[in-house]
Each structure stands twice: as structure tokens, then as C-alpha cells.
Amino acid sequence: MSISSPQTGGSRRPSTRPAAGAKKATPAAKKAGSAATPTKAGGKGGGRPPMAPVKVRQGRNWGPILVSAIVALVAIGIVGFGVYEVMKSSETWKDQANAIPGIVNYTKTDPALVKSGQHQWGHVDYKQSPPVAGPHNPNWQRCQGDVYPAQIANEHAVHAMEHGAVWITYRPDLPKADVDKLAAKVRGNDFMLMSPYPNLDKPISLQAWGYQLKLDKTDDPRIDQFIKALRQNDSQEGAGVVCSAGNFITTTGTTPHDLGKDQPQQPQQPGTQPGG
Numbered sequence: 001m002s003i004s005s006p007q008t009g010g011s012r013r014p015s016t017r018p019a020a021g022a023k024k025a026t027p028a029a030k031k032a033g034s035a036a037t038p039t040k041a042g043g044k045g046g047g048r049p050p051m052a053p054v055k056v057r058q059g060r061n062w063g064p065i066l067v068s069a070i071v072a073l074v075a076i077g078i079v080g081f082g083v084y085e086v087m088k089s090s091e092t093w094k095d096q097a098n099a100i101p102g103i104v105n106y107t108k109t110d111p112a113l114v115k116s117g118q119h120q121w122g123h124v125d126y127k128q129s130p131p132v133a134g135p136h137n138p139n140w141q142r143c144q145g146d147v148y149p150a151q152i153a154n155e156h157a158v159h160a161m162e163h164g165a166v167w168i169t170y171r172p173d174l175p176k177a178d179v180d181k182l183a184a185k186v187r188g189n190d191f192m193l194m195s196p197y198p199n200l201d202k203p204i205s206l207q208a209w210g211y212q213l214k215l216d217k218t219d220d221p222r223i224d225q226f227i228k229a230l231r232q233n234d235s236q237e238g239a240g241v242v243c244s245a246g247n248f249i250t251t252t253g254t255t256p257h258d259l260g261k262d263q264p265q266q267p268q269q270p271g272t273q274p275g276g
Contacts, residue, residue, distance in 0.1 A: 093233035097211055100225050106132055107210040114210040116162055116236035121258045124155050130169050130197050130205055131158050132212045137256045141193060143167075143243035147183045148195040150252035157207075160193055163243055164235030166227050167207045169197035174204070178218040185223065191232045191243055195252070208234045 091099075098105060106128075107114050113127065118135040126134055131154050140159035141152055157167050168182055174196075182204070186192045197205065202214035206223065208230035213222060235241055247259050 093229050096225070096229040100213065100222050100229065102213055102215075102222065103226070104212045105210065106212070116209075120155075121261050122256065124158075126154060126158075128212065129199070130154065130167070130207055130212075132207050133161070133210050134158060136162065137258065139247045139249050139257060139259045140243070142248040142250050143191055143193040145187050145189045146193045146250070147186050148193065148252050150195070151197060151254055152195045152252050153249070153254050153256040155256040156249045157193070157195070160243060161207060161209045161234075162236045163191070163241050164209070164232040164237070165191045165193055165243055166231045168192070168194040169200065169205045169207070170194075171200045171203050172196045172198055178203075181218040182223075185227065189231070192227070209236055210234070
């Protein structure tokens with residue numbers, strides 16, 4: 001049987017008081033119960049915090065970076081090569097010769113030796129073997145790309161070098177294939193001559209006026225460097241002197257040929273023909 005309320009006429013609200021004999025909840029229990037009670041998502045008063053958005057890191061695109069790096073390296077190479085060429089173009093033939101590893105420059109170590117215009121008949125004793133400069137026969141060995149099969153006279157070869165020729169010598173026991181390689185650098189090239197030379201301390205020896213380079217192998221790149229720097233550039237006779245006109249010698253043998261010795265000698269200026 002319900003008890004009617006005189007104000008509302010409805011039923012009486014149940015009492016929230018604990019029943020008799022029930023234990024009062026402790027503060028710790030209330031706190032535990034509150035923590036165990038789930039709350040609505042996004043509501044106030046606790047619960048799981050909202051998760052932060054995860055950022056997805058995209059991979060680096062290496063293609064354009066690599067292309068840019070290659071372009072930069074090529075540009076640096078082009079600029080560097082241009083600077084190198086400018087520097088090389090400003091070098092003199094003497095600079096190029098002195099830069100060859102192993103070359104001996106007698107123009108610095110023995111200035112008296114390289115004095116030009118010292119004509120002398122007959123045999124001449126030289127300090128170097130093969131000789132590189134000094135007194136020489138008035139007749140020069142023809143140096144118009146000549147490859148001599150036997151030894152030639154030093155006195156004529158030195159005069160050829162005074163005209164600006166490069167003289168290539170080699171030990172007679174050098175293999176034929178190597179001799180042919182050397183001959184290919186001489187034939188057809190003016191201001192070049194070549195001959196065997198016994199008792200060399202190296203298989204190959206290159207001479208120009210005041211310069212010498214001794215080598216072991218025919219494929220040594222310094223051979224071409226020597227020829228490029230010194231052939232014709234190293235002339236002591238001035239412009240216009242040649243290897244093919246005048247009182248030149250084409251025969252072999254170590255005894256100098258004193259052509260014109262019995263003829264009256266006229267004073268000559270360096271660079272004139274014949275007998276320069």
C-alpha cells in the first residue's frame with residue numbers, strides 16, 4: 001500500500017539513507033569506486049586522454065638530389081679544367097721540361113757546358129754519355145726524322161741538338177719491338193734523330209741541348225713529354241735554322257767527318273746557313 005503525498009499526490013521517494021546496520025563507505029572505497037566508474041568519451045572528470053595524431057614521415061626523394069649533386073660536380077670539373085688549361089697555356093717550354101720527373105737540366109748545373117756556337121774539328125771528349133751539349137763539329141747530323149741503324153759520331157749529334165733536335169739513343173740489346181716503338185716517334189718528324197748507343201746505364205736515353213732523360217721502358221709517357229717540350233723549342237741557333245740543308249752528315253760511324261776543313265772558313269752568325 002503506497003502513501004500518497006498531500007503536495008503532489010504521487011508516491012513517496014525512496015530514502016537514500018543507508019539501511020540500518022549497513023557500514024558507511026570509507027573515503028578510500030569511494031575513491032576506488034569513482035575511478036572504476038567509466039565516463040563518457042570526451043566528458044569531464046577523467047577517463048582515457050585523447051590520442052595524438054601519428055605523423056607519417058615520407059621517404060626522402062634521392063633522385064633530384066643525386067642529379068643536382070652530379071650537375072654540381074660536373075660544373076666544378078669544367079671550371080677546374082678551364083683554370084688548369086689557362087695555367088698550362090701560360091707555361092713556357094722550359095717550365096714543361098723542368099716539370100718532367102727525372103729530367104736532368106744541365107743549363108742550371110753547368111752553364112758553361114751549354115754555351116752554343118763552339119765549333120771544333122776532330123774528336124771531342126764529352127762529360128756526359130751520351131753528350132748533351134758542348135763543343136761540336138761544324139757539320140751536323142741530319143735530324144729530319146732520321147733513324148740510324150748504327151752508332152753516329154757524338155760531334156755531329158751535338159750539333160744537331162744545337163739546332164733544336166731531340167736525339168733518342170738506346171742500348172743495342174733493346175728488343176726489336178721496343179726499337180720499333182721508338183722509331184715510330186722519330187720517323188716523319190723534323191728535328192728528331194735516333195741511333196743505338198753502346199754501354200748506356202739505362203736502356204733508353206733522350207737528349208736535347210742541355211737536357212737529358214734516361215728511362216727503362218719504351219712505353220714511359222715521359223718520352224712524349226720530353227719530345228713535346230724540347231723538340232725545336234730548344235734551338236740555340238734562332239729562328240730559321242733547319243736540320244736538312246747545309247753541311248749535314250747522313251752516314252754512321254763514331255769518327256767525325258770534317259767536311260770543309262780544308263776550305264777557308266767565313267765568320268758566321270748563329271742561325272745562318274750553312275754550317276750554323
